[in-house]
Structure formats: structure tokens, C-alpha cells
Amino acid sequence: MLYHRTLSHDDLATIITFPESKEELFYVSPKFVYPLTPEQILALLENRVEPTVVRDDESDDVLAYANLYDKDDQEGTCWLGNVIVSPRHRGKGVSDFLLFTMMEKAKVNYGLKKMQLFCHNTNSKGLAFYDKHGFKPVGLNISKTEPVKYIAIKMERDL
Known part of the structure; x- marks a missing residue:
């Protein structure tokens, strides 16, 4: 059985092991640098809400992580x-x-009506x-950042 709860500092050591490559970490966030560190996650959380982990009820292992940001x-x-x-x-x-x-x-805690996300075109x-x-899909974000240029597809759905 799965359950969720707020991220704790102890979860970070497990979460940083999830990305198996630079490309995979890039999909999680272009701001992250491989290998992922707890400090990178914590720094990004300064402007985010609802940092959430999914855990397994039997083993209590951390299985997944996500958060919300730019709540309007x-x-x-x-997002x-x-x-x-x-x-x-x-x-x-x-x-x-998750x-x-x-x-x-997003819906219950904040009364929001729509969720948005970016997903990279190669994912x-x-x-x-x-x-x-x-x-x-509702739009594109074409990065002009060097050395990595990428296209992120903006997607959304009603809640």
C-alpha cells in the first residue's frame, strides 16, 4: 500500500539516488547538476510548496518525490x-x-483549478x-541557454 507525506530531511539521501543519468536528472530539473545532492533539492524548495514523498507502507521506503511551484x-x-x-x-x-x-x-489545499507542467521534447x-x-500540450519553451539548448513542452489539465 502506498501513502504520501511531506518531505523530511532524512528522505533526501534516498531521493538523490533516483536519477540514473545526467539526462534523467535534466528531465527532473534543468537547474540540477549531476549527480544530484540534498543541497540542490533544498535550494530549489525555497520557492516551492508541498514537497511530497510517496512511501511504501510495508517497507517504508521512499519511492517518489514531487513538489508544486508558481502557485497563482x-x-x-x-506548476x-x-x-x-x-x-x-x-x-x-x-x-x-504521486x-x-x-x-x-493543489485542488484541496489551495483551491486551484488547473495544473501545468513542462516536459522536455526528448522525454x-x-x-x-x-x-x-x-x-x-499548450505551448513550447525554447531555451536559449548555452551550452544546453532544449525544448520544453508546456502541458496543462483541469483539476
């Missing part, structure tokens, strides 16, 4: 960020549970996952 009460929107699932638990419904948890938090698994859950 006037527009009724927020989903830093989504990552343990490599051993991918494809087992953990990401579904996404529904984050959508519920086909991520794009398929979000499409399956009702997120639709």
Missing part, C-alpha cells in the same frame, strides 16, 4: 515540479499515485504518461 491564486493555477520515481518502482503505479496526490493537494515516456492522465 488569481489564475487558479500551479508540478521535480517529479521523480525510484528506478526500481517505475511502471508499478507509483507515478500515478500525480493524483499532487493534483489533489517520450514522460509525454506519454502525462497525455494518458489528461495533460494536453
Whole structure:
């Protein structure tokens, strides 16, 4: 059985092991530098809310992590960020549970009506996952940052 709770400092040592490559970490956040460190996560949390972990009820292992940011009460929107699932638990419904948890938090805790996210154009698994859950492309963000240029697809769905 899965459950969720607020991120604790003790969870960081496990979460930093989830990204298996530079590319995968880039999908979590272009601001992160491989290998991921607890300090990077904590620094990003200064402007984020609802840092959430999914845990396994039996083993109490940390299985996934995400947060919300740029909450706009006037527009009724927020952004989903830093989504990552343990490599051993991918494809087992953990990401579904995490996404529904984050959508519920945005809706219930903040009264928001829409969730937005960016998914990189090369992240086909991520794009398929979000499409399956009702997120639709609504725009592009073309990075002009050197040395890595990328296209992030803006997706959104009603809550």
C-alpha cells in the first residue's frame, strides 16, 4: 500500500539516488547538476510548496518525490515540479499515485483549478504518461541557454 507525506530531511539521501543519468536528472530539473545532492533539492524548495514523498507502507521506503511551484491564486493555477520515481518502482503505479496526490493537494489545499507542467521534447515516456492522465500540450519553451539548448513542452489539465 502506498501513502504520501511531506518531505523530511532524512528522505533526501534516498531521493538523490533516483536519477540514473545526467539526462534523467535534466528531465527532473534543468537547474540540477549531476549527480544530484540534498543541497540542490533544498535550494530549489525555497520557492516551492508541498514537497511530497510517496512511501511504501510495508517497507517504508521512499519511492517518489514531487513538489508544486508558481502557485497563482488569481489564475487558479500551479506548476508540478521535480517529479521523480525510484528506478526500481517505475511502471508499478507509483507515478500515478504521486500525480493524483499532487493534483489533489493543489485542488484541496489551495483551491486551484488547473495544473501545468513542462516536459522536455526528448522525454517520450514522460509525454506519454502525462497525455494518458489528461495533460494536453499548450505551448513550447525554447531555451536559449548555452551550452544546453532544449525544448520544453508546456502541458496543462483541469483539476
